[in-house]
Amino acid sequence: MKKKYGTTLIIGNGFDLNLGMVTDYRSFFKKLKADGFFTKHTNNPLLQFINAKGEKEKWYDFEGIIQEYATRSEQAVYLKMIDKLLPLIDKALDIDEESFKEIKGYKHLCGIVPEFDSVIEYTTKNNYLDFVADNDIREKCVYIKKALSQYNEEQRDLVKEAMRLLKDELVVFLKSAKINDEEKSVAFMIFFSIMGIYAAGYKGLTMKLSDYSKKCQGIFPDFKIVSFNYTDTISNLVVYLQCIKFDSRIDLETNDLKENFYRIHGALGSEVIFGIDSECDIPNAFISLRKSNHISINAKQRFSDIIENSKRIIIFGHSIYGIDYEYYADFLKKNKDTEVVVLYHNEKGKKEFENELENKGVTRKINYEYIVISNHFFEFCENIAKDQRLFFEKESKEKG
The missing domain is CATH 3.40.50 (Rossmann fold)
Structure with a gap:
């Protein structure tokens, strides 16, 4: 060519x-700390995750921290499970035996919705036909799906907020660089x-x-x-x-x-x-x-x-x-x-x-x-x- x-x-x-x-990540992080940025946003898990990692030298370290949060943090683990569990519940309620059996593998999500524990217990003692016919279980599943979806939306909003706040701070930081x-x-x-x-x-x-x-x-x-x-x-x-x-x-x-x-x-x-x-x-x-x-x-x-x-x-x-x-x-x-x-x-x-x-x-x-x-x-x-x-x-x- x-x-x-x-x-x-x-x-x-x-x-x-x-x-x-002065445009390096270490200086940017120090400025955030000195300005009390992380203290102002204690309710944002991504920002606190970045704070906990401390000073790093390179910008690719910073992006690596974001990647680690998105793949291995507690929030990421929960959200990946939610992505898989929500369609399983729908299939189980639609008389799918395999999906019914798989539900019990998501017990970790009881940490978000404690009521989910009773559904898991039900799947260990009853068959999938009982599960489909039980109106109380159906109502619990509706509630659990709603609660998990709400958690999903909250985490989505929190990462968007974190990125917006970081970008705003970064623009101010870089504009001052001479x-x-x-x-x-x-x-x-x-x-x-x-x-x-x-x-x-x-x-x-x-x-x-x-x-x-x-x-x-x-x-x-x-x-x-x-x-x-x-x-x-x-x-x-x-x-x-x-x-x-x-x-x-x-x-x-x-x-x-x-x-x-x-x-x-x-x-x-x-x-x-x-x-x-x-x-x-x-x-x-x-x-x-x-x-x-x-x-x-x-x-x-x-x-x-x-x-x-x-x-x-x-x-x-x-x-x-x-x-x-x-x-x-x-x-x-x-x-x-x-x-x-x-x-x-x-x-x-x-x-x-x-x-x-x-x-x-x-x-x-x-x-x-x-x-x-x-x-x-x-x-x-x-x-x-x-x-x-x-x-x-x-x-x-x-x-x-």
């Missing part, structure tokens, strides 16, 4: 952190190199971007920057460079990039999306926790199409293990042609990355580049920009 993109940049939270922005120039970040260099723009130093880059944005007038060649972040990356970078107060002005906004800048999980100005990615076994009441309920139905396919049709992908600050691995799984195992470059900020992080890929059985070659202010990294960025410009020119000629 003909490649459509030269180099595609994939950015995650580590990109913002490299810019000195680029810190004391960090001496190099993130902006690789970001704009993907657009075919490179110049050493803030001033040089600002002048290049100013000239580029005027010439392009919102029309950009084919490239892809895929963001798993909610922050407004382009605006943050442009505002930062403008604040340095060079003579050149950059007229460039996120919307100018259109489909060249593709968001996976939404944005602060619209909807932030987090939750469970995998098709794990969760009760029906927790369906709202799935990202697929909020994210574009073809988001994963679009992501797959982008990386499959790129000559090179550069991963900057996005973990490809934990829940996030699902986005890359098929690509890493099947695609051997696309070059994969992972940017890392220390040896420990690089080793964790390598170990996780090894644990997943990934044997393909991965190139690593150290994120640090150095001539080697500047040369790396310059080469990417040159490759992109050559690729753009070649594509333009082929298109006629």
Whole structure:
């Protein structure tokens, strides 16, 4: 298949952190604790479950906690049983002997509806024909079904409330995150190199971007920057460079990039999306926790199409293990042609990355580049920009 993109940049939270922005999960959790968020919502089991897990470092840890709640918490166990028991009761009352026999296997639900115990006891002493003919039992079953359905609805509402509250807090937290120039970040260099723009130093880059944005007038060649972040990356970078107060002005906004800048999980100005990615076994009441309920139905396919049709992908600050691995799984195992470059900020992080890929059985070659202010990294960025410009020119000629 003909490649459509030269180099595609994939950015995650580590990109913002490299810019000195406070956007990590640990800081978010600490803020929630300090603001008394969990104390205000003691009646919400999901929020208390998150609180009990304490500080974690990565955002995929946070989503892993939500997944654990949705699959293994006491509420999840109850709800899975309810999903199975309600149709069994209906079938048993409709003269189905097998369903009648299975009812006794759900004794655990007496913890929610104590009256259910008498129905279970009835099934051990009587046959299914007696069960169907007993009006008192029928009335008890109606009551039990209603009580279990009410529990189901309550838990559904509680997880929806928890996610809404967390999203509201997250938006406030991330909107306060600013680029810190004391960090001496190099993130902006690789970001704009993907657009075919490179110049050493803030001033040089600002002048290049100013000239580029005027010439392009919102029309950009084919490239892809895929963001798993909610922050407004382009605006943050442009505002930062403008604040340095060079003579050149950059007229460039996120919307100018259109489909060249593709968001996976939404944005602060619209909807932030987090939750469970995998098709794990969760009760029906927790369906709202799935990202697929909020994210574009073809988001994963679009992501797959982008990386499959790129000559090179550069991963900057996005973990490809934990829940996030699902986005890359098929690509890493099947695609051997696309070059994969992972940017890392220390040896420990690089080793964790390598170990996780090894644990997943990934044997393909991965190139690593150290994120640090150095001539080697500047040369790396310059080469990417040159490759992109050559690729753009070649594509333009082929298109006629």
